[in-house]
Amino acid sequence: MxxxxxxxxxxxxxxxxxxxxxxxxxxxxxxxxxxxxxxxQISLTSWNGFDPVKEFIGFDNYVRLFNDPEFWNSLLVTCVYAVGVCVLSVATGLAIALLLDAPLRGRGFYRGIYFLPAVTSSVAAAIVWKYMLDPAGFVNGLLALVGIDGPDWLQDRWLALGALTALTVWKNLGFNAILYLTALQALPQGVFEAAQLDGAGFWHRLRHLTIPLLAPMTFFVVVQALITSFQAFDLVYVLTGGGPQGGTEVLGMLMYREAFRLGDFGYGTSIAFVTLALVLGVSLVNWRVSGAGKSSLR
Incomplete structure (x- = not known):
């Protein structure tokens, strides 16, 4: 019963x-x-975006994709860009969060200042950075004051990619800092007090307590940075346009060029699906390696 x-x-x-x-x-x-x-379904067809008939071609777009040197160049650029964004996002976000969590006067004001880039228009931010990095711009002007002849930042492959990485990290700095700050304030303070009584200094507590306890949030920040990197388009389009010579042509730019400029929507969509698979695969690997969701206290 x-x-x-x-x-x-x-x-x-x-x-x-x-x-x-x-x-x-x-x-x-x-x-x-x-x-x-x-x-x-579109990725399995040859379609220009306007024709009412979509010619089914099976996996030809994917075969073409893996034989396309431009795709491999975009994949390399995207991977380097994603690694840089992930590492710097975690480092800068955690550093700013630790500063904002300290007993400083006017913490609310500083929190607002650091969050301003996150609410700034991406297009406006990229335009400002483009003018700053111009050969006669603000950055080279500062370098000239100390006797350094500044380079043409956006016309060198690796300098342009570094500038794009820095812009992306700066744009999301406030968001990452707030995430880490929220996680820091939720940590069990009793553990830190006990460690301090045992003589553990700041760096020891940071290495052995704070960073391990923040592993789930770090995983979230890394996944967000990965998604941002693999979906990057607006910042790249405005800052460099994918140049110089494909040096900043991430997968999003390649997909846009193939689908909307060249009118090959089937091929462009296949690039989008490969990008989706890469993001999911890397996220799952990072989940397994980082042990997110498991307790970091032993």
Missing amino acids: RGARRERYARDEVLTAALFLLPALAVIGVFVVYPIVAAG
Whole structure:
């Protein structure tokens, strides 16, 4: 009798949960799942974006993709860019969060200042940086004051990629700092007080307590940085346009050029799907390696 009653209650709970989840699942299905499936179908066709007939060509776009040197160049550029963005996002975000968590006067003001880049228009920020990095711009002007002849930042492959990386990190600095600051304030203070009583200094506590305890948030920041890097387009388009000579042509720029400039939507969509697979694969590997979701205290 009790077993039947428990089974009925369990069934009622499942039905109630399904009823509440149905609107959200419907929205996800219409605006997420369906577009992904439709894009997957387009990637198997040869289509210019206007012709009502989409010629089915199977996996020819993917075969062409893996034999395309421009794709491999874009993949290399994107990977270098993503690594730089991930490392610097974690380092700068944590450093700023530690400073903002310190007992400073006017912390609210500083928090607002650091968050300003996150709410600044990406196009406006890229335009300002482009003028600053001009050969006669602000950065080279500062270097000239100390007797250094500044380079043409955006006409050198690696300097341009470094500038793009720095711009991306600066743009998301406030967001990453707030994430780390929130995680820092949620850490168990008793553990730090006990370590301090045992004679552990700041750097020892940072290395053996703070950083391990922040592993789940670090994983989140890294995944966000990866997604930002692999989806990068607006900053790249305005700052460098993918140049010089493909030195900053990330996968998003290659996809845009193939689909919207050259009118090959099938090939452009196949680039998008490979990008999606790469992001998912790297995120899963990082999840396994970092042990996110597991306790860092032993």
